[in-house]
Amino acid sequence: MLHLHADRLIELGDSEPTNTELAHLGTCAECERERQAYRALRGLAVAEGAQLSAPLTSWDALSTALKEEGLIARKPSPVLILTPPAIRAASRPAPRRRQASDWALRAAAALFFLAGGVVLGRGVPADDEPRAAVAQAAPAPAVRTDAPVGLASNFSGSFTSNAEALAALYRAQREYERAATFLMTNNPVGDETQPDVYRARLAALDNVMQASMTALEDAPADPVLNRYYIAAAGARESTLRQLQTSLPPGSRIDSF
């Protein structure tokens, strides 16, 4: 039998032979070798498709062009980016010095976080049943001095990896945000109904927001700082609403 046509052998690199062709390939080593060669070539091509390339452009050059096009906003907003740490690590490896800085910022965020909890938790009575339940479930919202129990115990050296510690931190933040929202939206007690209390809280929250905003200028994509900023902004907005309702009818907020 004649050899298979050259073009047909090339085609068989990614298609199946007919029965007749198969019978021939079973007896003709030369055609079978060519067929296998083209299949191997196809395999190389597919593998090439999975190859990655070093970036052909630099971000500096690209961002300049994007700014000229108006595709980058003039002043980037530091609000919630939430790039997962794993993606960040893979996509934008940070130099060692910057990584150390990130950890320092995270530590600072944790301190802000605890301080904010103290501010927001001030004045909440321990014998209040619903609040006590929230405080137990939520490690972060500080109720007097024993609030960050869960967080503190997790920081005592029981973590086995950075990822585990960060995950705990995120969980604690979420709990904190839930608890803070609960405390502010569920019937504030005692002196908290007084405008002065809300004003003091607003001033404290402004300080917290200012501090986190300053930190975000250095690390705009840091998820911990972003979450903290968002939480403080939400608390501030909620407090503003409460202050508004605590004022005498006809009054409005000019300052606090």
Added chain:
Amino acid sequence: MTADQLILKRARDGDEDALRSLWSQHSPHIDAVVRRLCGDAELAADIAQEVWIQIFRALPGYRGEAQFGTWAHRIAVNRTLNALRKVRRIEKWEVDIADDSAATEMDSDRGFLAESIEEAMQKLSPGARTVFVLHDVEGYTHEEIASRLGITSGGSKSQLFKARAKLRRLLAHVIDDTWPARNGSHVASAC
């Protein structure tokens, strides 16, 4: 809303950090296809920047029907082909198609063996490389290639066969180390 969706939302709003995040996450794939289609590092670098600008320019139109990477990849291919056309590299390939014949193309690299498929692809004519990359590497069909390049699917197939035959020869030592390659042509003769 997932973290990726948030990044895309911020990127649409022009947030530089979000745009940079998309670029750093996807440029290894996007730039690779640009590099393969161009076959020339310097030209690829110029075109890659245009490609990314086009991706970000088109971002408001991205509706999430496909993965962002897939969507951006499509833009990268189209934009690169347009750019290649502009620099008149495609014209050479269109001449190749018009002059398509069974004759083996002139080969000044006879005897040359490539170390890798990437190196071997650079020895292909622009037209053959474009079709080979689109079909065998990127997975486009002949119909899709034909519509993007303004040729017939038969022309696409013809270029693919030329490319495979030449690559088979250039990479003979890699894919067939027991028998010498036969210049990419398999003459129909008796066994």
